[in-house]
Every structure is written in C-alpha cells, then in structure tokens.
Amino acid sequence: MSDxxxxxxxxxxxxxxxxxxxxxVLDGExxxxxxxxxxxxxxxxxxxxxxxTVYNTLGELVTxxxxxxxxxxxxxxxxxxxxxxxxxxLVCARCxxxxxxxxxxxxxxxxxxxxxxxxxxxxxxxxxRGVCPNCSAA
Amino acid sequence: MSDxxxxxxxxxxxxxxxxxxxxxVLDGExxxxxxxxxxxxxxxxxxxxxxxTVYNTLGELVTxxxxxxxxxxxxxxxxxxxxxxxxxxLVCARCxxxxxxxxxxxxxxxxxxxxxxxxxxxxxxxxxRGVCPNCSAA
DNA sequence: TCCTACAATGGACAATGTCTAAGTCAAGTG
DNA sequence: CACTTGACTTAGACATTGTCCATTGTAGGA
Numbered sequence: 001m002s003d004x005x006x007x008x009x010x011x012x013x014x015x016x017x018x019x020x021x022x023x024x025v026l027d028g029e030x031x032x033x034x035x036x037x038x039x040x041x042x043x044x045x046x047x048x049x050x051x052x053t054v055y056n057t058l059g060e061l062v063t064x065x066x067x068x069x070x071x072x073x074x075x076x077x078x079x080x081x082x083x084x085x086x087x088x089x090l091v092c093a094r095c096x097x098x099x100x101x102x103x104x105x106x107x108x109x110x111x112x113x114x115x116x117x118x119x120x121x122x123x124x125x126x127x128x129r130g131v132c133p134n135c136s137a138a
Numbered sequence: 139m140s141d142x143x144x145x146x147x148x149x150x151x152x153x154x155x156x157x158x159x160x161x162x163v164l165d166g167e168x169x170x171x172x173x174x175x176x177x178x179x180x181x182x183x184x185x186x187x188x189x190x191t192v193y194n195t196l197g198e199l200v201t202x203x204x205x206x207x208x209x210x211x212x213x214x215x216x217x218x219x220x221x222x223x224x225x226x227x228l229v230c231a232r233c234x235x236x237x238x239x240x241x242x243x244x245x246x247x248x249x250x251x252x253x254x255x256x257x258x259x260x261x262x263x264x265x266x267r268g269v270c271p272n273c274s275a276a
Numbered sequence: 277t278c279c280t281a282c283a284a285t286g287g288a289c290a291a292t293g294t295c296t297a298a299g300t301c302a303a304g305t306g
Numbered sequence: 307c308a309c310t311t312g313a314c315t316t317a318g319a320c321a322t323t324g325t326c327c328a329t330t331g332t333a334g335g336a
Contacts, residue, residue, distance in 0.1 A: 014302055014313060036292075050316050055293065071209040071265075075324085076292060090249075090257055099255050103248040107264055110241040111228075117237050118271035119228055125265045126245055127209075133256035152282060152333055174323075188285050193324065213293085214323060 004066060004081075011064065021046045022057045026067060026081040032089075032098045034076040072098055072127050088125070092132035101128065142204060142219075149202065159184045160195045164205060164219040170227075170236040172214040210236055210265050226263070230270035239266065 004023055009015055025041045026033070033041070039054040058079055061067040068080040072091045078098070087100040107124045142161055147153055163179045164171070171179070177192040196217055199205040206218040210229045216236070225238040245262045 016302070016314065018315070034292085048316085050318095052294080052317080053315055056314085069212060071212050074207060074209050074215050077212050090253075090255065090259065092257065093260075099257075101249060101253045101255075103245065103253065104250060105243065105245075105248040107241065107243075107245060107248075108266075110243040110245075111239060111266060112242060115228075115239045115241065116268075117228065117239075119230065119237075119266075119268040120274055121228065121266050121268035122231075123267040125267070127263045127265075128246075128249060128257075128259050129261040129263070130254075130257040130259035136258055154283065154333070156284065172323085186285085188287095190286075190325080191284050194283085 007066070008064070013060075017046055018042075018049050018053050019057050021049060022054060022061075026061075026079060029082065030098065030100055031082070032070060032072070032078045032080050034073070034078055036076070038079065071125070088127065090128040090130065092135055093129050094131055094135040097132050097134075145204070146202070151198075155184055156180075156187050156191050157195050159187060160192060160199075164199075164217060167220065168236065168238055169220070170208060170210070170216045170218050172211070172216055174214070176217065209263070226265065228266040228268065230273055231267050232269055232273040235270050235272075 005015065005020065008019075008023075013019070021042045022038060024045070025038050035055055035058055036051075038058065039049070039051050042049050042054060058067065062069055062079070066081070066083055068083045070078045070080050070089060072078060072089050073096065080100075082100060087102050090099045090101045091097070103126065107126055108121065111121060143153065143158065146157075146161075151157070159180045160176060162183070163176050173193055173196055174189075176196065177187070177189050180187050180192060196205065200207055200217070204219070204221055206221045208216045208218050208227060210216060210227050211234065218238075220238060225240055228237045228239045229235070241264065245264055246259065249259060
C-alpha cells in the first residue's frame with residue numbers, strides 16, 4: 001500500500017496525515033468498507049479527522065482510479081482498494097459479507113452488438129448473490 | 139400490467155387507489171424509476187398519496203417478487219417492473235439512462251466452485267457501463 | 277349497512293452524502 | 307531555516323433517501 005502513497009505523491013498529491021490514514025485503512029484484501037466505516041477506523045488513528053475529509057479523500061482516490069466504488073449494498077457506497085486486479089463480487093444476502101471473485105470468461109464479450117443500443121460499452125460489474133457458509137449453518 | 143393487479147388480488151392484496159396508481163406508474167419496458175420518481179408520478183394521478191405509502195408499496199411489490207430492486211445507481215434504489223423476464227442492465231455513465239439487455243451465456247456458470255467460498259450462489263446481477271449514443275454525440 | 281382488520285397519512289427521525297466559509301499546513305522558494 | 311501560498315481540513319448546516327409510528331381512513335366480508 002505504500003506503493004499507493006508513492007504513486008499519489010508522484011501525481012502531485014499533497015501528503016497529509018489524514019490522507020495517509022485513509023489509505024492505510026483501505027489496505028488489504030477483501031476490504032469493502034462504507035465511507036462511514038472508513039471514517040470510524042480513521043478516527044481511531046487520527047481522532048480529529050473529519051467526515052468531510054474522508055468523503056473528499058475517497059472521492060479523489062476513486063477519480064484517480066486507485067479505489068473502486070462498488071454498489072453491492074443498496075444503502076451506502078462501498079470502497080474497494082483492489083482496483084488494479086479486475087474482479088467481481090460475491091455477496092451474502094443475509095449478513096452482507098463480501099468476497100472478491102474471479103469468474104472465468106469475459107462478460108463484456110457476452111453482450112452482442114444488437115444488445116448494445118449504440119452504447120460504447122467500457123465496463124462490467126458483476127455481483128453474485130447467495131448465502132455464505134456461516135449464515136447457511138445457522 | 140392489469141395481470142399484475144389480478145395476481146396481487148389473488149394473493150390477498152387489498153386493492154386501494156394508491157396501490158393501483160403505483161402499479162400503473164411502474165408499467166412498461168425499460169422503466170427504472172427511483173422511489174421518489176415513482177412518488178412524483180403517482181402524485182399527478184392521485185395528489186394526496188404519501189411518500190410512506192409509495193415506499194411501503196414498492197417494498198411489498200419487491201417482497202412478492204413482482205418488481206426488482208436494481209443497484210445501477212449508487213444514490214437511490216431503482217425499481218424494475220420487468221421481474222418475470224430475466225435480464226441485466228446497460229447504464230450510461232454520463233446521463234444515467236438505463237436499458238434492459240440480454241447477454242448470451244450464463245454468468246452463474248462462469249463462477250467455478252473454487253471461487254464460491256462455500257456460498258450457495260443463487261443470483262447474478264450484471265451491470266454494463268458505457269456512454270449512450272446521445273451523450274457520445276454531444 | 278356496519279365492522280374490523282388492513283392500509284394510508286404526515287411528520288418525526290435516521291442514515292448517507294454534499295457544500296461552504298474559515299482556519300491550517302505541506303512543500304517549494306529564497 | 308523562515309516565508310508564502312494555495313491546496314487541504316474542519317465543523318456544521320443542508321440535501322437526499324429511506325424508515326417508523328400513532329392516528330385516521332377504508333376495502334371488502336358478514
């Protein structure tokens with residue numbers, strides 16, 4: 001993740017304690033936090049960080065393509081730091097747990113020209129839904 | 139769509155003017171309204187209908203499987219009355235226009251057991267993103 | 277027609293996200 | 307190293323979307 005900080009500095013990002021903390025919080029695999037969850041964790045490391053800054057920083061990271069917004073949850077946006085390895089998501093319909101998954105095949109190729117309605121299609125987001133082992137056991 | 143009203147009556151739904159209006163508003167192809175858009179259109183036909191009733195009715199229609207919630211928009215839930223014909227969505231990244239599309243192939247089959255992490259996978263939602271003809275012309 | 281359970285209402289509340297004005301500070305410059 | 311400047315942060319007001327509840331209304335059966 002320090003790679004990330006490097007890349008951002010190279011792109012002219014001013015490096016502040018707040019931004020560093022947000023980047024740290026987002027580090028890891030299978031991380032899919034909402035903005036408020038990011039804020040909650042950031043506050044632990046840097047108590048005076050404000051909500052607005054977290055929202056701003058997340059927005060910038062998304063614009064820069066370093067973090068993805070995913071819509072697995074219909075309430076709040078979630079942020080996925082794993083932006084450089086293409087993947088999709090598997091969501092538990094009961095507890096909301098999210099895993100990154102890598103389906104075989106290319107869904108983009110599955111959309112014939114006749115179904116594109118003149119759109120220039122550039123991206124696909126696939127969300128699998130089901131019940132996770134924990135929840136199906138209970 | 140009157141089929142819908144029939145089906146609902148058969149299931150013991152009490153038929154009220156409000157519910158009829160909500161069902162009418164949702165009639166059609168490529169309809170993907172937010173709850174507040176549904177409310178706005180319902181008010182035209184029945185001025186005293188309340189927001190709460192629209193939300194309740196939409197929630198019931200979803201529970202009954204007559205309408206789908208789709209997460210193409212990251213702000214608000216959208217409601218898709220085309221619940222009985224499986225399909226996916228193509229969204230314009232600029233103007234937000236949404237089309238129903240029917241990709242070939244079955245994305246469910248593309249998720250190998252090794253990528254299921256013990257989940258019982260039951261459903262897939264595919265969202266294609268791109269730029270629609272109108273927006274790319276501009 | 278009358279009853280009653282179910283539905284609708286409206287307004288308070290909650291959750292998520294956006295904006296602004298004012299203060300603060302990172303980092304380049306001399 | 308101190309200075310300067312414009313980008314960054316802050317707190318809190320505001321906006322949007324969604325939920326809840328107590329009260330009032332009404333669909334549809336007896």
